Structures are given as structure tokens and as C-alpha cells.
Amino acid sequence: MGSAYILSQIVNGVILGSMYALIAIGFTMIYGIVRLINFAHGDIFTMGAFTTLASLALIGLPFPVALVVVVLTGALFGVVIERIAFRPMRGAPQVTGFIASLAVAIILENLLVMTISAQPRVFLVPEYLNRLVSTGVITIRVIDLAIVALAIVLMIALVFFVHFTKVGIAMRATAENYDVARLMGINIDRMIMLAFAIGSGLAAVSGLMWGSKYGQISPFMGLLPGLKAFVAAVIGGVGSIPGAVVGGYVLGLSEVLFVGLLPPEYSGYRNAFVFGALIVVLLVMPNGLLGRNTETRA
Amino acid sequence: MLRIEDVHVRRGGTHALRGISMTVNAGEIVALIGANGAGKTTTLATISGLLRPESGTLSYARCAEAAPIDIGRMRAEQIVQAGISHCPEGRQVFAALSVTENLRIGAYLRHDRAAIDADIADLQTQFPILRTRANVPGDRLSGGEQMMLVIGRALISRPKLLLLDEPSLGLAPQLVEQIFDILERLRREGMTILLVEQNAAMALDIADRAYVLEAGKIVLEGTGKDLAGNADVQRAYLGAA
Numbered sequence: 001m002g003s004a005y006i007l008s009q010i011v012n013g014v015i016l017g018s019m020y021a022l023i024a025i026g027f028t029m030i031y032g033i034v035r036l037i038n039f040a041h042g043d044i045f046t047m048g049a050f051t052t053l054a055s056l057a058l059i060g061l062p063f064p065v066a067l068v069v070v071v072l073t074g075a076l077f078g079v080v081i082e083r084i085a086f087r088p089m090r091g092a093p094q095v096t097g098f099i100a101s102l103a104v105a106i107i108l109e110n111l112l113v114m115t116i117s118a119q120p121r122v123f124l125v126p127e128y129l130n131r132l133v134s135t136g137v138i139t140i141r142v143i144d145l146a147i148v149a150l151a152i153v154l155m156i157a158l159v160f161f162v163h164f165t166k167v168g169i170a171m172r173a174t175a176e177n178y179d180v181a182r183l184m185g186i187n188i189d190r191m192i193m194l195a196f197a198i199g200s201g202l203a204a205v206s207g208l209m210w211g212s213k214y215g216q217i218s219p220f221m222g223l224l225p226g227l228k229a230f231v232a233a234v235i236g237g238v239g240s241i242p243g244a245v246v247g248g249y250v251l252g253l254s255e256v257l258f259v260g261l262l263p264p265e266y267s268g269y270r271n272a273f274v275f276g277a278l279i280v281v282l283l284v285m286p287n288g289l290l291g292r293n294t295e296t297r298a
Numbered sequence: 299m300l301r302i303e304d305v306h307v308r309r310g311g312t313h314a315l316r317g318i319s320m321t322v323n324a325g326e327i328v329a330l331i332g333a334n335g336a337g338k339t340t341t342l343a344t345i346s347g348l349l350r351p352e353s354g355t356l357s358y359a360r361c362a363e364a365a366p367i368d369i370g371r372m373r374a375e376q377i378v379q380a381g382i383s384h385c386p387e388g389r390q391v392f393a394a395l396s397v398t399e400n401l402r403i404g405a406y407l408r409h410d411r412a413a414i415d416a417d418i419a420d421l422q423t424q425f426p427i428l429r430t431r432a433n434v435p436g437d438r439l440s441g442g443e444q445m446m447l448v449i450g451r452a453l454i455s456r457p458k459l460l461l462l463d464e465p466s467l468g469l470a471p472q473l474v475e476q477i478f479d480i481l482e483r484l485r486r487e488g489m490t491i492l493l494v495e496q497n498a499a500m501a502l503d504i505a506d507r508a509y510v511l512e513a514g515k516i517v518l519e520g521t522g523k524d525l526a527g528n529a530d531v532q533r534a535y536l537g538a539a
Contacts, residue, residue, distance in 0.1 A: 166402065166406065169395060169399050170403060172392070172394050173392050173394075176392050176393065179386070180386060180390045183346060183348070183384045183386060184378065184451075185375045185378035185379060185406045187375050
């Protein structure tokens, strides 16, 4: 086990973590503003992957244009789902929204199966993204670099938006208290819509990345990454955007290192390890790594 | 400025307001006093659009020349835009926002960036704590400081009518004095204030006029001085034997 091997495992962990983090941000934003555990979030990720495939293979869009299309359609999916499935449930007990989101998830998955079939599809990225870059110690593909760079740019942009723009501050105010936010003149419906749009757009981008990285997509591909991103959000402290980022990277890195550094016979326990880690973190830090104590508001 | 007529409000199965009528004239401080659960907070929430009246009218004119508008069917954000600012009960600073962000969010509907910055600087001069603790999360301030912050947050929308719910709640007596001094000063500067208070003695002392609310109905009204001298009010709200 040379240092190049370990380094390349770390790089893989960072790539996986970037994708988890982008999904986890949406989980945490949506939970933060409507207290909804959105089970359909992983399916937005799947939709993002299929939208990419359609844009590249069917329409023949250049990859950067496809990226923009994916962000926008992902955001649109999020907004439409919120309007149809979640807004009518607002004010209902938390479990009602949770079940509604499960219904949305099943509907989306079956729609994909019915229209496209359950067969996994090959997902090809343009040749220039598959080119290899050698840093001397390790060799990686251009797409791997692009995934990490894009994820970081998006996260920085989001942090800037949430902290330094008026609408971002209004969104945080809405997440804290609907009534007082309304007394400030904030249209809370619009803030909730925006949170769904941003969160879903990021999940869709993550789907694009996943397809580009692993070369294969299927209607059920969102299930495990969605669950793990949820774990990442909880580990980081649900409701906290920096927490989702930290949680995503911690999870991605530890998952890859668990598989990569332990003897091969343990690699089948990869998912058990992830969910076991969640239980341990919650036992030690019930609010997650960066979460605020929100017990009194739940 | 504000005229409420025969307003009924139901709140989760209870008939919280049973036909209240009241007026607030420009430049006045009007106090609304009453026991817990009498409907004081409900009245303010109905004016600011957080609750919908079941029947009755609420008409409001931002100045003498403006035509009165019916705010009973307007959304809360439209009512803020119309010039009514509501400081809710229990202060309710945004804990996740810094002190300055709390002020900025008060100016959410304004778009004159330079003037907002000037207004914030002005508030920071009036209440120096808002400057020295500008970047601290809102909930780290003491109760009195939070009260300054929410008054500032309400003023920064440049309201014509200020609704204040229990500003004295949980504050030490000298802080309460300070808050009431601020209200006096706001009135001198032309602000109109509708004040809900448990501390009836202080509220009646400062108010031009006052209403007494009991079980969702207005049972007495008059000048602050008249009500302070009223035997029933003294017995029920001023602690006289």
C-alpha cells in the first residue's frame, strides 16, 4: 500500500464527498426551511443524470450547456414538486410531508422505469473530459478535477448568497420563524420555493457528476446516494449548510478509505459502515457536528 | 389613520375577538390593555395580516391625504409595504442572524441601499449597543438590548404606524423606563403607536387614549388619564384595593 495508492483513495473520497455534499446541501436547506425530510431528493439527483444524458446524447448539446440545462430543470422539478406535493401539506404533522415525499419518490422512479425502462444506461462524457491528467504521483481524469472544482465553486457561491445577499438573509430569517419573517415583508412562499429550487438544482448537478464519474445511470441510482447524503446532512447537523458540506466530505472520504484501506473481504460492509457511523455520531453529538440545538423549535 | 370596525377573529376554534371597534389617529400613542388571553396579541396579529378577520373591516390610511385602504384582506408583506410595522410579543430577534442582519432584514422591502445604510448608522448612534455588538448573533444580546434591536428592526422599514406587543415584558424597571422614553421620543418625531401592555400603569401614563379589552370585547375606552382614574380599571389592572 504505497503513498500513491493512499493519495488516489483520498482523491476518490473527495470526489465522492463533493457529490454527497451537493445533495446534502439540498436536504439541509429544505429541512431547514420547511422541516421536511424530503425523500424525493435522491430522485431529483436521478432526474439530473437522465436530463444530462438526454441533453448530450439526444439533443447533442455541448457539455457546459448541458450543465446549465441540468441545473435549471433540476430547480424546476424541485419547484413543481413543492407546489404540487408539499405546499398543500404545510402545517400538517412532519410525518405527513415525509410520506408525501416518499410518494413523490416512488412516482418519479416508476415514471422513469415506464418511459425509459429500468435497464441501466451507458453514460458517456465528451472525450476531452476523459483525458488523463498526471500530477507525477497520481493520474486522474479531467472530469474528476472538474467535479471537485465545480462543487467547490457552487458551494462558495451558495455561502456568499446565503450570507451576503438580502434574499439570502431573508431565507435564513424564514427558516427561523415564518411569522416574524412575514412581519419583515418577506413572502415566505417565495423563499420556500427558492430553497427547493437551489437545493434541487444542486442535487441535479450531483446526478450529472455521478453519471460522468461512473459511466452508468439507472432509475434507481438515486436511492443510496440520496440516503447517504441524508446521513451526511444529519452528521453535519441538519439545517446547517456548512454542516452538510462537512458531513458530505467526511462521509465520502471515510467510505472510500474504509473500502480502500481495509482488506477486501470487508468492502461488502461499506453501507453498514456508513449507517453505523451515523448512529455513532448521533450518540455522541445529537445535533451533528455543526448543528445548533433546535430541540425547542421542532 | 387606522379604523377597525366590528372585527371578529377565530383562532383555532376559539372566538378570540368578538366584534371589536377602535381607531388610532395619526400622531397618537394608543394603549390596548387587558388580561392574559383577552385578545390583545390577536388584535395586533390581525392588523398586521398574520391572522385573517372572519368579518369586520380594517381600514388604514398612511397619511391624511391618502385614501383609506382595506387591509383586512391583504397579505402581511403588503401591509408592511403600506407602512405598518409590528414588533411581536417576546421580541423575536432572529437568533441565526447577526445584529446588523436583523436590522437589514427590517428593510427588506426597501431598495434605497444608501438610505438604508444611513438609517442603520443612525440607529447605531441612537442605540450604541447595535454598533458595538453588530456582528454578534441576535440571541446573544440581553433582553433589553434585544428590545432595542427589535424596535430598530421595526423602525428601519420607515413605518407610519408602529404596533408594539408587550415591550416591557421581562425587563428590569429601569430598562422599561428607557423603552417608554424611546416611545415618547418617537411620538414627538411624529410616529403613531398602538401599544399592547400588561403594565397598565405605564401604558396609561404614556397613552393619549386607551382601550380595555376583556374576553375579546372592548369594554372601556377613553383618554389615558381618564382610564387611569377609573375605579374599575384601578381595581382590575392597576392593583388598587
